Amino acid sequence: MRFRSSTVKLPLLPLQAVLFPGGLLSLKVFEARYLDLVSSCLREHKPFGVVAVRQSSEGGKASDPNAFEAVGVMAELMEVDAPQAGILQVRARGLNRFTLVGQTQLDDGLWEGRTRALDNDERVAPSESQLETVKGLANAIGTLKQQGSEPFLKPFHFEDAGWVANRWCEILPISVAAKQRLMALEDPVGRLQLVDDFLRSKGVVR
Known part of the structure; x- marks a missing residue:
């Protein structure tokens, strides 16, 4: 993997879900240690x-460091609301990926990770054979909006293979493990090709 040499300490939020670069993370936070993390x-x-x-x-289990995947995504807070005492409604944006070099559980129960940033996806256009999958995502976004759901952050980047692949991965009905493997792939065109193959196998695109 392409990574930068220096390590950075980050507070960790373990989830049974995968955040992708450029993705939207919406959470209801109520556990004391994670309220402290957000604050x-x-x-x-x-x-x-x-x-x-x-x-x-x-x-x-999030209490077991061996249960953490080796590649994660840095996130930045966008909005934090407190609908009631002891609960925070959080919206965050996925930034770059990192590899987890090591982790330590602090006295308050939070995990702190030693991380090394991975290079962002190279901006590469989808191949001609993948254009139906690009159109399929645009159609899916329109359908979701009609249903009152807008799961993706703007602006949209249909010209970017990595962005298209990541957005499809977020909404595909596949396992967390499969999403993790796709997120960790270095090649954005290859990631989109795997998505394209899956969609064609299900008859979503032709």
Whole structure:
């Protein structure tokens, strides 16, 4: 993987979900340690790291560092609302990916990760054979909007293979493990090709 040499400490938010670069993360936060994480990041204008909890036959647990996936995504807070005492409604944006070098659980129960940033996807246009999948995403966005759902942040970048692949991955009915593997792929065109193959196998695009 292409990564930068220096490491950065980030507070970690383990989830049974995968955040993609450029993606929207909407959460209701009520656990005390994560309320503290959000408050600290908001106050200090600092990002945090989102890592998926690895799925296993025993069931991954956020209390087990071995259950964390090796590649996560840095996130920045966009909006934080407090609809009632002890609950925060959070919207955050996915930034760049990172590899998790190590992690430590602090006294308050929060995990702090030593992370090394990975290079952003190279901006590459989808291939001609993938254009139906690009059109399919545009159609899906229109359908979702009619249904009152807008899961993607603007502006849209249909000319960017990585962006198209990431947005499809967010809404496809596939496992967390499959989404994690796709997110961690370095090649954005290859990621989009896997999505394209899946959609064609299901008859979503032709």
